[in-house]
Amino acid sequence: MSIGFVGAGKMAEAIMAGLIRQQFAQPGQILASDVSEERLAALRQQYKIQVTRQNAEVVEQAECCVLAVKPQQLEAVLREIAPLVTPDHLILSIAAGKQTAWLESLLPQGRVVRVMPNIACLAGEGMNVYTRGARATEEDAAAASELLGCCGLALELPESQFDAVTALSGSGPAFFAWVLDRLVDGAVQEGLSRDQALVLAGQTMQGTARLLLATGMEPADLAASVTSAKGTTAEGRAVLENEATADVLKRTVQAAARRSRELGLA
Numbered sequence: 001m002s003i004g005f006v007g008a009g010k011m012a013e014a015i016m017a018g019l020i021r022q023q024f025a026q027p028g029q030i031l032a033s034d035v036s037e038e039r040l041a042a043l044r045q046q047y048k049i050q051v052t053r054q055n056a057e058v059v060e061q062a063e064c065c066v067l068a069v070k071p072q073q074l075e076a077v078l079r080e081i082a083p084l085v086t087p088d089h090l091i092l093s094i095a096a097g098k099q100t101a102w103l104e105s106l107l108p109q110g111r112v113v114r115v116m117p118n119i120a121c122l123a124g125e126g127m128n129v130y131t132r133g134a135r136a137t138e139e140d141a142a143a144a145s146e147l148l149g150c151c152g153l154a155l156e157l158p159e160s161q162f163d164a165v166t167a168l169s170g171s172g173p174a175f176f177a178w179v180l181d182r183l184v185d186g187a188v189q190e191g192l193s194r195d196q197a198l199v200l201a202g203q204t205m206q207g208t209a210r211l212l213l214a215t216g217m218e219p220a221d222l223a224a225s226v227t228s229a230k231g232t233t234a235e236g237r238a239v240l241e242n243e244a245t246a247d248v249l250k251r252t253v254q255a256a257a258r259r260s261r262e263l264g265l266a
Contacts, residue, residue: 001025001143004062006055006077007069008034008043011094014121015066018151020047021124033058059084064147065110067093071263074098078106085110090140092130092147096166097263100133100159111136113144116162116170117151126152127169131159163264167256175252180205 003025005012012032019025027048033055034040040051052058059065059081069077074095085091091110093103094117103112112133120126128148132141141156148154157165180201187197212219227233 001064002029002031002062003147004058004065005030005032006058006065006067006081008032008036008039008051009068010119011117011121012066012068013043013047014119014126015068015094015117015148015151016043016047016049018121018124018126019147022150024147024150031058031061055081056084059089063088064090064092064143067091067095069095071095071097075106078103082107082109087111087135090136090143092144096170097163097260097265099162099264100131102264104133104135111140113140114159114162115144115148116165117148118169119173121151124150124152127172128152128154129157129162129165129169130154131157131162163257163260164253166260167253170260171256176205 016030020027030049032049033052044051085107086109089110091112092115094115100112100114113130113136115130117128118126130144145154184197184201188194
């Protein structure tokens with residue numbers, strides 16, 4: 001399958017890197033467009049893909065087109081490529097907030113699948129949630145799942161849940177990274193070097209996540225299993241687990257979800 005990327009930012013790079021790593025597509029089967037010649041040159045050098053400044057060229061050559069431009073730029077791009085999109089095109093949009101009905105209204109011929117990936121795709125550990133538009137088939141969903149599975153986990157969910165998905169897994173890497181950074185700061189103040197603390201904290205976060213996913217254990221149960229009465233974990237939890245911290249974390253996700261809804265209306 002020939003795959004095109006309209007927009008070649010970090011998320012597009014993360015997906016194409018996974019496709020090449022898993023040999024879902026050869027570099028020569030991937031074509032990316034972008035306004036930045038410098039960006040395209042860098043991607044061509046690193047991944048050996050084809051590049052172009054013309055969005056139309058991507059649509060003309062690719063069976064599957066990934067729309068990877070910012071939500072605020074998407075309408076202009078859709079109006080540009082719409083005359084070239086046919087019923088044979090599978091369109092994957094990763095633009096936050098932009099619903100399938102809106103996408104289909106501007107692309108009356110294409111088969112649309114909306115996707116919310118995250119930047120961990122670059123390491124092959126992404127969380128990729130997708131939903132089908134009205135014209136997309138079960139075969140399209142299977143193709144999207146296989147493609148996205150090259151970059152991590154892929155999960156189909158109703159579009160009504162996408163604002164929450166965007167907030168939790170789309171924006172989530174930034175939130176988790178910020179929390180990890182604060183934990184590292186604390187460890188540095190206790191005598192570790194920053195490099196040492198980053199390795200310890202990163203592996204601990206990764207191991208905790210993998211343990212939870214592998215066992216299906218509830219996070220609260222895992223926390224309890226690590227905590228001994230009057231031990232070090234209990235002492236730390238006494239500081240962390242308070243109403244203010246819980247409220248801040250909830251409001252973080254709610255604010256991101258609210259912004260996703262606003263982008264959908266823009």
